[in-house]
Amino acid sequence: MTGASDATLPPRWTSAPIGTLFDSWGGHTPSKGIRRYWAPGVPWVSSKDIKSDRLISTAHQVTAEAVHETGLKVCPKGAVLVVVRSGVLAHSLPVAIADMPVVINQDLKAFFSNQPLMNEWLAVFLRSSARRLLSTTRRDGTTVQSIQHPLLKATMIPVPPLDVRRKLLGLLRDAGEKQSSAASHLAATRLILERFRKAVLVAACTGRLTADWREHAHPAPAGPALQRRRESERARLGTKYREPFVPDAAKLPGIPEGWTWATLPELGELGRGKSKHRPRNDPRLYGGNYPFIQTGDVARSGGRITDHTQTYNEAGVLQSRVWPERTVCITIAANIADSGLLTYPACFPDSVVGLIADEQVALPEYVELFVRTARSNLAALAPATAQANINLAILAEVAVAIPPIEEQREIVRLVGELFKAADMLVTQVDGAARRVDRSRQALLVKALRGEFLAVPEDAEDAEDARA
């Protein structure tokens, strides 16, 4: 037997089976073959129309003829409509109050009382007891779940006197509004925090994040370190040395003093992943001990590549190359410039470009941050990227804003902390949102038991208690 146990009912409350307090009836679908039945007339409700607490419109309507000729009973405005047959009953019980007179199909039942505020009270009861009702009265049909009408009618419903009903319904409505409002503010907070992460990245790579730090730390400028590297490369490579592409600073956004523009090849060893063997996806190369990072792994990494789904075996490794930990990986196919740092040595295909940073000049962690911001700004930085793909030549001309090396360290540290704080906040916001959600149900249950109401002692108090 379902329903509130009488022993715990507050004084002046009663309890009775739903069937004795409410009229109820069902409906059906007029023959779809008869055209004159299906034209604007009376709204005809199917389970799909029940999407919220109030029913204000339906997908279909049937004519007055259909109603008369097929014996449909019109539900008055204010009737409680309950879905009793539908797959959705596996997890929820849709209940709505009709804002206008309607007819229903065979998947719903309608309940109606002309006592004031009884229909609203029934709707509240059904919603709060949904789980109990679904587990005890549901009969699993072959294709859809259903609730037995007789059992619904036999279910006991606790009923407070009118003044208490009015008060509780008012309270639930007000609380419901506040809960929705709170939930939407929490959702807004999540969105803001996502934008916050982006804004932090942008501030980091334009120098704004470390503006205060710079004033106290006075780091040695980045230019000379880059110069030194150029010279040593020139010396090392001799005739093979190629002058780096120098970005035109005039066309680029302003950067703080001490920062300088450079391109990726100047920051270390830049190269495409190796896949010498053809076909590239020859199964004889895979299934071994060497982690094989694919473009999807980089795209999903969120900045740090911590797992992989594929591995190379000895044959695979021989036709490829193992890149060291902390290589900056940048995809050049499928997605534009997704990036991530290797957290262990791995191979990757030629759809990924790797940079082994020279830490005299650039920290791989900083470069990865920059590439993340550059992703959406690629248009501003690399003019030739109108196409969906970028190739190594284009990537090699992308201008990277290089701060002094100590500032890079500070930027990486700060961004890490800010992201961590944002993540924690998101977790807490999510937790709060879940709790607000659960509180809806908790509120309904308490209302049904009259628990948070102090009971008026006598009739006089009942007068005072009227809203």
Place this chain on the structure above:
Amino acid sequence: MRVDVVQKLWNFCHTLRHEGVNYGDYVEQVTLLLFLKMADERGISLPSYMTVEEHTGKPIEVACDWQTLTKFSGSELVEHYDKVLGELGKQQAILGQIFAGSQNRLRKPASFKQFLRVIDETEWTSLDVDVKAAAFEGLLEKAAAEGKKGAGQFFTPRLLIRAMVRCIKPDPRGGREFAIGDPAVGTGGFLVAAYEWLLDETGGAFERDLARRIRTSTYYGTEIDEKPRRLALMNLYLHQVEPLIENGDSIYEAPGSQRFDVILTNPPFGTRGANQAPDRDDFAVQTSNKQLNFLQHVLTVLKPGGRAAVVVPDNVLFAQQAGDIFKVLTEDCDLHTVLRCPRGTFSPYTEGTNTNVIFFTKGRPTVHTWIYDARGNVPKITKKSRPLAAKHFEAFEKCYGDEPNGQSKRSESDSAEGRWRRFTIEEIQEKQYKLDAFKWIRDEELDDDEDLPAPESLIAQAIEELQLALDDLADIERLLVGDVNGRLS
């Protein structure tokens, strides 16, 4: 000529930046030195300080004026200037007000000397007031835009100020003790604009007594922070006005006895410094919300019949206790006009805050309120690609009408775009006095990544949203817990 002056001053700023003088400090130092230079040009005598001559041990008097300053060099220059600032800070009247608490940030003699030369080159007093003032405003604007934090909160965009001033018409000829005030005066933008408006309207021709009254006993301000107050004094001084700007806390201190015919103000946004409700008998509502408290303060210090234009963030139109405050406001005042400003109006000074201007006249209750929505479907204002322009407020000013208390004959069709609507006090009561509820323009503007606000302001926004969520949750709690007797209240 103006370009030269601003540019010259600004170029030198970069030199000093290397020594750790940030933009805000730089403007302050310019203020102090400019003042000394102009006092010198005008022949205003300045006091001296006593010290001991190095070689002889004899006590001597050293003058604080510009001529003496320029004769020093090396480390003595820096020491001397320190003493000058100290001495002048002890003086009366505007001199003391400008120099009190000032600090010399120019510690390197070579660049200091160079700086003096840059300033010395120009005959500042012979420059048009316009030029000087504009130069100064230009510097303030740059400092506000460049500064990462702090500087922005003292700066309201000039275009918005001018629109507000043109609507509210702060005309001191309206009475013998006409007073125009700003309880959050910052760098003095509103007072300057009010004076400039008057000059525009009248051509600047006043008979002598009126001129003196206007110049010396019309413009009032309160500012809690020494630095912007100094700049405000300087700003108005350059416009040849002697304002009465006190250093004080408009909210937490008891209001003085001065009352105002016109108030123009932009209380600082945010919650910094607002931890508890102020102890003010004249405040009908107990709240720690800074902007709401400024509104209550304005209500107190307006003369009956006085009018006000106040910039408020969105939060003030829907916050928890905003309804209570606006209930009082609409009972005691005619809240005749509200302007919803475009997104990004305060960019780059304060990113991300959406703002409004409310106009009200004290002494009769509100019957209806006109709202102008300049925000819906208007692209967000950005510093570079879509800067604030006169056109953003032109249509609003036309709808506002000529009568400063909003009493011009108005009609919704005055706005071709349907941005101008009238709401009765009953409609406002229905929404619990939360003016933010009246939105009728279907807004399809989206924020794009290009105009991402600064992280700090996103955090401020997040805090606001969370605060609103908390307000809602507190409401729910109140609904559940009920009154003291355990009954539903």
